[in-house]
Amino acid sequence: MVDENEGSGKAPKILPLCYKVADHENIIWVCDGAANVGQIGHEVGVLLTNMDKARMCCTTAVAAGSKPHLEIAGKAKKNIVIDGCGNRCASKVLEKAGVKIGYAIDISKYLQKVPTLDIYQADVKRIAEIVMKEAGL
Numbered sequence: 001m002v003d004e005n006e007g008s009g010k011a012p013k014i015l016p017l018c019y020k021v022a023d024h025e026n027i028i029w030v031c032d033g034a035a036n037v038g039q040i041g042h043e044v045g046v047l048l049t050n051m052d053k054a055r056m057c058c059t060t061a062v063a064a065g066s067k068p069h070l071e072i073a074g075k076a077k078k079n080i081v082i083d084g085c086g087n088r089c090a091s092k093v094l095e096k097a098g099v100k101i102g103y104a105i106d107i108s109k110y111l112q113k114v115p116t117l118d119i120y121q122a123d124v125k126r127i128a129e130i131v132m133k134e135a136g137l
């Protein structure tokens with residue numbers, strides 16, 4: 001098993017449970033697509049969560065019909081969706097579940113979609129800043 005924290009001496013940041021905080025937190029749903037834009041979206045979700053701007057939750061669990069996750073989406077202060085491209089997969093997952101989306105971004109409007117998993121931190125920061133500004137975080 002790979003442990004990126006190994007040897008860093010840094011303890012993991014333990015997050016509040018989505019279920020407990022959803023009614024007063026902005027909840028982030030990312031598509032986590034297997035392309036640069038999907039992976040940038042994932043990292044934006046991680047960054048905003050670690051900045052305590054919002055709390056990333058499990059989009060796949062909503063697609064799987066997980067009741068607790070559907071309830072989290074239903075009671076969230078604001079649902080923020082980060083889609084990698086115009087296919088809008090994460091948005092469609094929430095829409096099919098009947099969830100109200102407060103803000104959504106299609107990253108491919110700002111960055112060209114490329115079939116690679118290698119991403120740049122500068123792109124993550126740029127998209128995170130757009131999300132914070134437009135979603136009012």
Ligand code: SF4
Binds near residue numbers: 032033037087088
């Ligand atoms: S929105 Fe685009 S990048 Fe994200 S999972 Fe769907 S096809 Fe992949």
